[in-house]
Amino acid sequence: MSGGTAELLEARDLARSYMMHRGFLGRTTQVRAVDGVSLSLSRGETLGLVGESGCGKSTTARLVLGIEPPDEGAVTFDGTAMPRSGTSNWAALRRRMQMVYQDPLQALDKRLTIGAQVAEPLDIHRIGTSAERRERVAAVMAEVGLQPHHAARHPQSLSGGQRQRAVIARALVTNPDLLVCDEPISALDVSIQALVLNLLMDLQERSGMGMLFVSHDLRAVRQISHRVAVMYLGRIVEEGEPDAVLQDPAHPYAQALVSAIPHPGKTAARVILQGDPPNPANRPSGCAFHPRCPVATATCRTEVPVLKPRRSDGRRVACHVAHGEAAPARAPTMLETC
């Protein structure tokens, strides 16, 4: 990922911490939700960001949109530095970067009609005359597969799939260059998930927008992404082509994540990770994954691995063992399997 100017989105060393109250006396601790994340995205490309709850993938999504300022690092959008959130420059930029949320019912206002909500970004950014706005709303609703009569309906009277289409229509009405989707299908039924994935891919093909697709679902990520980044506890631990990462994951965490995917007719041995996902407020030393890692060495407990290309094939991975800098504690074939 060289810092070419052609990139639509470029994020460098993003870090974001929150203060969290713990315990009865309100002792505060610092939680580093995102800890040195760099990513880039070009037009027409989809980057899938996968990881489990609390790994910082949603925070990363908010940081790249400038909704929250990073404590460290910088975001560049289409060659210019991201303005501070709340400024007029940032507001003007927001029409070019939009977001799709997980739960459409929460993302929509129950009191407003679908038509009014899809038109809202046009009203906010003062785009077009009212006749032009009506036309654009009708066009974008047709594009996402909503009927004209849905414009007069309220969110409660639509099905889950239709609601998510409305959320997508609202995001697309300003013709954004970047669409950030934060778990856009996880609240939907399986058959509806397929509709939304197909729709997002069609829309990208037509408009050439870049997409950041945040999800815990590796199947969906493979389907839609050109590249995938796996996050663990605020850091990207592996990045590469979806098929390469899915078929031959390099990082032990990515290996566990891939082998955990339930699969019809799966008989292959499964890596069962021991322990729970760690608490970001209590980040383990060295490689954050080492307490759960089946091949962790002494080095892994003390030194933080850097995300860099693997010598053999250029896969970007942050693991001492994968880079051959430390001999695995146990051979990977001896992993606990079932």
Place this chain on the structure above:
Amino acid sequence: MAFVEIENLSVAFGRSMALRGINLSVERGEAVGLVGESGCGKSVTWLAALGLLPASATVRGSVWLDGKDILGAPKARLEPVRGGRIAMIFQDPAASLNPVHRIGRQIGEALTLHRGMTGERAKAEVIRLMDQVGIPDARNRINAYPHELSGGQNQRVMIAMALAGEPELLVADEPTTALDVTIQAQILDLLTTLRRDTGMAMVLISHDLGVVSETCSRIAVMYAGRIVEEAPSGQIFSHPGHPYTRGLLGSLPPLTGPRRRLVAIPGSVPEAARMPSGCAFAPRCDLSTELCAQVDPAPLPLADDHSAACVFAKPYQRNVHPVAGEGAFARERVLQ
């Protein structure tokens, strides 16, 4: 007769038919998967069977447990069944556990209720159960509150409570849906191990065909209050007989091979109050004909232990024949 046999079970909430004639049997020690999208009635089936629905629900049919009908049985007869012979765990463990009681006490309560254990004996058994479900450092963790444990650990506590009554059947309703993928793998592994060790039967309710296929030997696919297909796990994937099952499989993005456009199911699930006439899936089905709007198809055997409720389903095993001769009309057996 099977250990549990649900016969023509129907549930209505006012005018909404939530279940429209469910027939399902569970043999001793067997693992059955119940798959379907939200609102198809997969949870209601077991809530109704165990008499856990509100009084406003109209429940009809029979639920045979070891040859005795327990549907609508008096409380005194149902109490030893619920949590005793048949235990149930739910999706969100945090919502099922009492937040102000220590987990040891909550598991102990189940032991007192179902096995009359108290005091030190109960405590020893609580620790044994917590060990069995893989909660580390059980001796100290009995004093923890649910909020001090992770979601996966809380689900293990729920499973320990379910095991307290030494059930012959565990009904697990979306037990891993609220959990992360790696934790889901842990819990499914645990359920499989427990079943092997205790010999209990299990019904796994899930929206995820992958989860169910790995854990269960037989799968029933539900749609709009009916079982539309039932088969051994392998056959559901190799010979899906119902267009809805094929739709569910086509909706699942593949993990290998070329990326194809997903075959999504158009439209959405019919509302329970506005069930279409004929086959409930017909409005979303690309095979549907006029016949489908008239005939509500009965399950048609396609092979040994494999049936699908679709007039177009074709037997693929030689010795299996449709119930009443050839022809779609002959197959119709309108229920009720």
